[in-house]
Amino acid sequence: MTLPQAQLDEVRTRFAEFLKTRGQRQTSERFAILDALYASGEHLDADALFARLKKNGVSVSRATVYNTLDLLIECDLVVKHQFGKTQARYERSFAYWQHDHLLCIDCGEIFEFCDPRIQSIQETVAEIYGFEIAQHALNMYGHCRRENCDNKPQTAEA
């Protein structure tokens, strides 16, 4: 769940260089947001991330959270997901396997999976439609069989 320190450092370095290249500032808020998202390893929405930061004594505004998430997406350190709710969820993407998502309709739990056939499908579709495909999102929705799957959608953050 937690990334090795060496990789966390690499992530910070990458963000720092991205900012430098674009002539943007390296602020403590930006790194705090990066750290919070990478520390969790979960699929947090912007507000849960905001709440977690506040809980950890980091005071940032929601606007800065959204701003920074956009920057992190631009430098490929974070991916944004629309799992069917109106609010987006964000997930770290550095040094992590490419995967798709399996969501429990009852408890809201999110599982990750990877199947090589999705890649084949992507190639076939690109060929047939003359598309240059940049990315895909495959979400499966169903009922999990966990003991503690209790039909109560648990909030993203404790």
Add this chain to the structure above:
Amino acid sequence: MTLPQAQLDEVRTRFAEFLKTRGQRQTSERFAILDALYASGEHLDADALFARLKKNGVSVSRATVYNTLDLLIECDLVVKHQFGKTQARYERSFAYWQHDHLLCIDCGEIFEFCDPRIQSIQETVAEIYGFEIAQHALNMYGHCRRENCDNKPQTAEA
């Protein structure tokens, strides 16, 4: 694009019976919304649907549009999609092949495709994770090669 009259009738009948079963009323607004969505065959968002109705001289409120869409989803006549934008899009689902979506990042055009391998993946995932999978959403995003793909996201409705 347009469904044969016989199927449109079947759709209306199905909705009528669904409403009767639940002791809900058959109002002209509800059928107007059903018709408008089935007439288009597109992936409309709630507001585009609202606009189309108004253009056709049907006066309904946005609230009724949303309400009715929920009913149509419940009786499996309509499916709701989250294609990455905040606003949801709605598509008729009766007498239509099961398919996934290919979206052009530049012009916003939506294409449909179907690949049997997605079904295999679904079965594999269900098996591995002990899930009873109810549905899936596979969206591919890329650049189309159409002549009139002009980078300008065209609005859902003309």
Add this chain to the structure above:
DNA sequence: ATAACTGCAAAACATTTGCATACAG
């Protein structure tokens, strides 16, 4: 008749924007 539905406007959310202040380079 009467319970359900509609339209309207206000509320509820998620996200973005504008602007005065703060601060990294």
Add this chain to the structure above:
DNA sequence: CTGTATGCAAATGTTTTGCAGTTAT
């Protein structure tokens, strides 16, 4: 210093809700 970021609060866009009036059954 200087321009970029931040926080705040207001604005935006989408969807939901409350309620008085309307209508299908």
